[in-house]
Amino acid sequence: MKIKDETLGMWLGVLGVAFFAVTLPMTRLATGTQAAPQLSPWFLTLGRAALAGVLSALFLLATRSPLPKRPQWKPLGMAVLGNAIGFPLLLAFALRVVSASHAAVITALLPLVTAACAAWVLHQRARLGFWLCAIAGSLLVVVFSLLRAGSHGGGFGFEWADVLLVGAVFAASLGYIYGAQVTPALGAERVICWVCVLALPVSLPGTLWLWPKQPVAASAWVGFVYVGVFSMWVGFFAWYRGLAMGGALRVSQTQLLQPFLSILAAVPLLGEPLDTVTLGFAAAVVATVVAGKKLSQPRNPAALATVSR
Numbered sequence: 001m002k003i004k005d006e007t008l009g010m011w012l013g014v015l016g017v018a019f020f021a022v023t024l025p026m027t028r029l030a031t032g033t034q035a036a037p038q039l040s041p042w043f044l045t046l047g048r049a050a051l052a053g054v055l056s057a058l059f060l061l062a063t064r065s066p067l068p069k070r071p072q073w074k075p076l077g078m079a080v081l082g083n084a085i086g087f088p089l090l091l092a093f094a095l096r097v098v099s100a101s102h103a104a105v106i107t108a109l110l111p112l113v114t115a116a117c118a119a120w121v122l123h124q125r126a127r128l129g130f131w132l133c134a135i136a137g138s139l140l141v142v143v144f145s146l147l148r149a150g151s152h153g154g155g156f157g158f159e160w161a162d163v164l165l166v167g168a169v170f171a172a173s174l175g176y177i178y179g180a181q182v183t184p185a186l187g188a189e190r191v192i193c194w195v196c197v198l199a200l201p202v203s204l205p206g207t208l209w210l211w212p213k214q215p216v217a218a219s220a221w222v223g224f225v226y227v228g229v230f231s232m233w234v235g236f237f238a239w240y241r242g243l244a245m246g247g248a249l250r251v252s253q254t255q256l257l258q259p260f261l262s263i264l265a266a267v268p269l270l271g272e273p274l275d276t277v278t279l280g281f282a283a284a285v286v287a288t289v290v291a292g293k294k295l296s297q298p299r300n301p302a303a304l305a306t307v308s309r
Helices: 003-021 023-031 041-062 070-095 100-107 110-121 128-151 160-186 188-209 218-246 248-270 276-295 301-307
Strands: none
Touching: 003 023, 003 218, 003 248, 023 041, 023 070, 023 100, 023 218, 023 248, 041 070, 041 188, 041 218, 070 100, 070 160, 070 188, 070 218, 100 128, 100 160, 100 248, 110 128, 110 160, 110 248, 128 248, 128 276, 160 188, 160 218, 160 248, 188 218, 218 248, 248 276
16 A cells, blocks of 8 residues: 555545534434424434435446446445444434534544454454554543533433444444445445445335424424435545545544534534633544554555555
8 A cells, every 4th residue: 555545545534524523413403302303313314315325326327337246235235234324323313312512422432443343344453552542542532522521511421322322333333344345346436326325225215204294494404415415425435435545444543533523513503612622632632643543554564565455
């Protein structure tokens, strides 16, 4: 793997994370709360997949993309279960109960879980320093989230919604890794497009069946369109490409930035305050990402080629 490819892959990963970071506040806008519900979690999950599926079908037809080969159907199917169904559904149900900031505490575990899945599924390995940086970065975001919750008088209690968020983390991680597994052969754009198209036989009829009959706020529809176009489709163009070019194990660590980007996005969208503690912890997390990237590289190029396979 070339150094330039690794760098570009890292930046594409950051771009994908930026798109994904807005998913939390936008999902919260779309679903509403238990006290003031908007779109149902089931409709939001199937609807965003259907919207992305229609766009994907048009893209595949316009580019005359061939059908995936037989060995590629299983990874694509796993990505459907993880990224198109599992993650958005569990997240939507959880965000009916907890705030976007609370959800950021749990989803901060995504980098470690994705790296572990990469090591298991793709047989990627890294030096001990990488894992230490990954653990340090994850601890930083958890400590930050706990401090932030305490400073606003909310506290942090483990409840059933947190279990849903943990499930969402594992679903997303497996979807990311299996999608990255077929990206070199299919291309990043075609991977997410085929994932969305494969979900269409369920997502499109489900969307029409569950279409809301009660009035829905305009902000909820804005959230719906965002998660359907950017969270479910455009963001994966950059994310899958970044995982393939930079290495899934390394690029996954850019997700350490996601909780902070989510909080920044929640300032205008949800009216949450921004303080200097957020910026300080964000800078510390960026330092762990940079250090982890450097320490993930073996000491000699020959070893790097082995790790990157």
